[in-house]
Amino acid sequence: MSILTRFVSSPPDYTAWVLLIGIIGMPITHWLFLRAFESHQCKSPPSASYRIPFLDHTRAFAEGGARLCQTLKAQTGARVPLLFDLPGTKVILLTSPNIIRGTLYNTSVFATNKLRSRFVRNVLKYTRKAAKIIENDTSGGDPRPLPGSRVAPNQRILRMQHESTFELISSKHGMAAVSSQFSRIFEEGLMTHGINNDWKEMDDLFVFIRELAGHSGIGALCGPQLFKEEPQFLDLFWAFDRNIHFYHMGYPEWLRPEAKQARQRCMQALSRWRRKAVQATSGPNYPKDKLWDEHWGFKGMRLRNELYDRFGDIDDTGRNGADLGFLWAANCNLVNTIYYFILALLRDKSVRERCLEEMEVARIPSETKDGLPRFDYNLLMKQPLLQSVLNETLRTEVTSLIARTIEKDHKIEGYTLPKNALSCVSIAVEHNDKSRWETRPGAENHPVEQFWPERFLDQEQLKTKCPHQSPQVSMKNLEGTFIPFGIGHYMCPGRHFAVRTIVSIAAMFIDSYDVEPKEEDSWDSTERDYTTFGYAILRPVQPMPFRIRRKL
Numbered sequence: 344m345s346i347l348t349r350f351v352s353s354p355p356d357y358t359a360w361v362l363l364i365g366i367i368g369m370p371i372t373h374w375l376f377l378r379a380f381e382s383h384q385c386k387s388p389p390s391a392s393y394r395i396p397f398l399d400h401t402r403a404f405a406e407g408g409a410r411l412c413q414t415l416k417a418q419t420g421a422r423v424p425l426l427f428d429l430p431g432t433k434v435i436l437l438t439s440p441n442i443i444r445g446t447l448y449n450t451s452v453f454a455t456n457k458l459r460s461r462f463v464r465n466v467l468k469y470t471r472k473a474a475k476i477i478e479n480d481t482s483g484g485d486p487r488p489l490p491g492s493r494v495a496p497n498q499r500i501l502r503m504q505h506e507s508t509f510e511l512i513s514s515k516h517g518m519a520a521v522s523s524q525f526s527r528i529f530e531e532g533l534m535t536h537g538i539n540n541d542w543k544e545m546d547d548l549f550v551f552i553r554e555l556a557g558h559s560g561i562g563a564l565c566g567p568q569l570f571k572e573e574p575q576f577l578d579l580f581w582a583f584d585r586n587i588h589f590y591h592m593g594y595p596e597w598l599r600p601e602a603k604q605a606r607q608r609c610m611q612a613l614s615r616w617r618r619k620a621v622q623a624t625s626g627p628n629y630p631k632d633k634l635w636d637e638h639w640g641f642k643g644m645r646l647r648n649e650l651y652d653r654f655g656d657i658d659d660t661g662r663n664g665a666d667l668g669f670l671w672a673a674n675c676n677l678v679n680t681i682y683y684f685i686l687a688l689l690r691d692k693s694v695r696e697r698c699l700e701e702m703e704v705a706r707i708p709s710e711t712k713d714g715l716p717r718f719d720y721n722l723l724m725k726q727p728l729l730q731s732v733l734n735e736t737l738r739t740e741v742t743s744l745i746a747r748t749i750e751k752d753h754k755i756e757g758y759t760l761p762k763n764a765l766s767c768v769s770i771a772v773e774h775n776d777k778s779r780w781e782t783r784p785g786a787e788n789h790p791v792e793q794f795w796p797e798r799f800l801d802q803e804q805l806k807t808k809c810p811h812q813s814p815q816v817s818m819k820n821l822e823g824t825f826i827p828f829g830i831g832h833y834m835c836p837g838r839h840f841a842v843r844t845i846v847s848i849a850a851m852f853i854d855s856y857d858v859e860p861k862e863e864d865s866w867d868s869t870e871r872d873y874t875t876f877g878y879a880i881l882r883p884v885q886p887m888p889f890r891i892r893r894k895l
């Protein structure tokens with residue numbers, strides 16, 4: 344009897360049937376058993392702490408600012424993913440280096456496109472169709488598309504933005520061009536204040552630096568024409584920055600007319616600026632290789648406009664939004680970091696003097712008429728204390744939230760992160776985790792809340808090994824813990840430009856000017872205005888009246 348006939352014989356051949364069911368059923372049973380075992384092993388993330396269920400978490404994310412900061416910081420040190428159950432969305436807070444590395448590097452599961460799309464629609468006023476282009480681009484910014492992505496090469500808007508803007512600003516020549524324009528505008532601005540060898544009293548150090556650095560940041564990227572189109576641009580820009588959470592949440596504009604007006608006027612000015620730049624540079628004699636000119640500012644701004652020509656759905660409003668978004672990303676953290684870094688150097692005489700010694704190593708002859716100093720940037724950046732103070736400034740001040748959507752169920756450290764939830768890493772939480780920062784060698788007596796300028800110096804080398812050698816910066820065990828620019832594929836594309844610019848500006852300023860607070864204790868205020876928490880570095884609350892003079 345053939346095998347097949349044994350299944351259709353009468354009476355039935357029960358042995359054959361039992362064998363067949365066993366052969367097919369065993370692997371299935373095995374698979375089901377494994378699945379059940381795995382899901383039993385992988386728990387759902389526990390809920391983040393709250394006082395009033397549901398309400399506390401919803402209110403924190405809806406309101407943002409100080410309430411969100413408090414709610415997130417209360418979870419510091421959790422070491423497991425924590426769930427915030429919000430109406431219609433689950434947000435999973437990811438903490439600890441293992442979990443952060445295991446998620447943010449995994450770009451096929453932890454994606455940015457849907458969140459970017461929401462941001463450009465709500466904050467930057469893209470049309471639905473234009474936002475869809477961003478949403479559909481799952482290919483990432485690298486030359487090779489991310490695994491699993493099938494976006495057509497001519498629809499890879501992220502890649503094109505990387506090529507036109509981010510790679511250019513990170514390149515040796517691009518970075519030097521924009522950074523030197525930044526310094527030029529900053530120094531010209533300083534000169535207009537007429538500060539000489541006599542003390543001059545001023546109202547607020549933060550406003551003073553922010554004006555100078557804001558003009559420089561926007562002028563270095565867009566050239567001088569934008570401020571001619573809208574002399575109030577900087578004030579409107581900072582008003583836009585203050586309202587970023589309001590826009591992002593999609594609240595109706597009529598609730599805050601000043602927010603509506605600030606964004607509208609910024610975008611109108613950008614529209615006029617771009618139209619004029621196109622007109623002035625469309626002739627055949629325009630030197631397209633120039634990295635910087637008076638019309639476009641940075642070449643990347645012109646290339647961005649040309650790239651949008653390839654996307655019919657990105658109209659004038661979309662381009663205004665795209666440019667405003669880029670200006671915002673470039674300046675919202677940079678400008679305030681310059682302020683806090685300069686403040687850290689001014690506040691502590693011993694640190695300032697040691698940093699001035701380090702700067703001497705990098706000094707090069709100044710050729711400028713104003714006598715302002717010049718430094719070799721590469722040498723400046725190698726100076727350990729300067730690096731440590733800058734890192735400590737970034738550690739204590741950066742508050743950004745790094746958000747992704749979870750594209751499929753993902754298991755990590757015994758927990759299942761559910762598909763369609765939102766994952767979120769809080770830089771402020773990671774930068775304030777005592778269990779990681781206070782256990783570093785030599786850091787036991789330096790609480791995370793404290794600004795400790797030497798935190799990033801190798802304390803072991805300083806104290807035990809070679810106390811006579813000049814100190815080294817140590818980033819040991821900080822991967823996934825110190826993340827001011829994010830981590831992984833979507834890390835900040837402006838980070839090299841930012842560091843170079845911050846250090847150059849601070850060195851020039853500290854070397855050339857004496858600055859004193861009018862009221863001694865105002866130097867130490869750590870009070871912050873939390874309005875931009877999660878998006879950008881916070882502003883100080885108290886004005887800081889000061890006196891300033893050119894060094895003798």
Ligand code: HEM
Pocket residue numbers: 512669672673674676677680741743745746827828829830833834835836837838840841
């Ligand atoms: C102290 C200064 C800065 C800090 C602390 C900072 C921090 C960050 C962080 C945390 C992110 C999010 C990364 C992620 O989602 O994984 C980011 C994104 C970004 N940053 Fe920066 N940034 C700074 C300066 C700059 C500058 C100077 C530029 C431009 C010249 C810039 C351009 C951008 C852009 C365009 C993005 C979005 C990238 C994307 O969509 O993939 N940033 N930055």
